[in-house]
Amino acid sequence: MPQDTKKVIHADINLLPQGLKPKKYALTLSKNLKKVLIIGFCLFAILATVSLATIFVLSARMKSSVAKQDDLKSEIKNLEQSEQKLVLVKDRLGKIESILKGESASDEITTLIETSQKIPEGVSFKKANLSKSSADVTVSTANSFYLARFLAVLIGSGSYRRIELLSFSYDPKVKLYNIEFGLSE
């Protein structure tokens, strides 16, 4: 029997009942599912490979970073003496700064020195009392003209924030004017 005739017989003769044959929609769906499965598995394989490669690369990077950190740590350990000194210097500087910012009569020393340099002839320094934020200076003079000149020098210098006349007296025994100023720069 020729081959073609055999095929025709096979195609034409179906002994199975038609109810056992899948429906057309099922065949289409199956075809599509097959495609989805192939694409999905390929995609999964690609993603899994990329993920594994990424994890491997990142692990290597992490290892090199840790090694670098260890090197730096040992370098810092070797510089421990410098660190100790730096910590000491920083600690002292912070505390010294707070001391210098605290209340003192330090600025008033400058005020007193500058004022003493401005005392003109005919006026003499008598006493001074320096405390935080105030320099009280007492001068004496025999002539009110000198006093006026001294005041003019003080005011004219422009270096004082406050010039306060605290007391003014005349001692007839020694014939001297005593003037007490409260000065601050």
Add this chain to the structure above:
Amino acid sequence: MFGDLKNLKLVNPNLKLLVPQASLVIILILLFVFLFKNGYAKINSQFEEIRKAKETEKLLSEKASVLTDVQQNVLGYTEKIALALPDKNPATWVISQVRKGVDDNSLVLSNVELRQLKTDGELSNMELEIEVKAGADKLTNILSFIQYLDDFAPLTRPKEIKIEEPKDEEITTTVVLVIFWSEFPTKLPPLNQPVSEISFNEQELLNRISSLKSPEFTMLPPQPATERVTPFD
């Protein structure tokens, strides 16, 4: 044979075709969920770890560089600064400095008094009251002495200065100085904590502190052993 046909009829041919494929789709979805949950999370956590590691690396590198620079720039100041604010009560050094100022200005030190020990946080302080006398014509010397008080190490702060009216051709000056000291730090910061460089203001303060006059320490030269004639001497 009829029995088999009966069985075949019972199973829907559509289901027979689709169920295995649908199962595979479910498996594929589960695999994707697994990959996303583990792979993505792992990669994310690794990225985070690397970011942190890089930060630590940068910090350590900066710290090492600061410490190397500091070695050259700042470390010469440590002695000066430790002398300006020592860890123990520097009253004896201060008195010695005051004495030097008194001598240099030809004054007479008539009274020295230490009082009031206070601790303000990490700083301890004490008051030193000094009284100096000078001839009525030595006002300039007194002023120079007062100026000197702000210019020596250990660091002191003048609290009160009183120049009295001359009596019997003599001026009495009373000065109250505050002396400070503080314990040295005992702990180093953790290894991965950053250290900052010396700022411009700190450098200026360092220069100012290092210009303070240091006390003169007398070093006794080592003496050679002498021969003892009598061993009980």
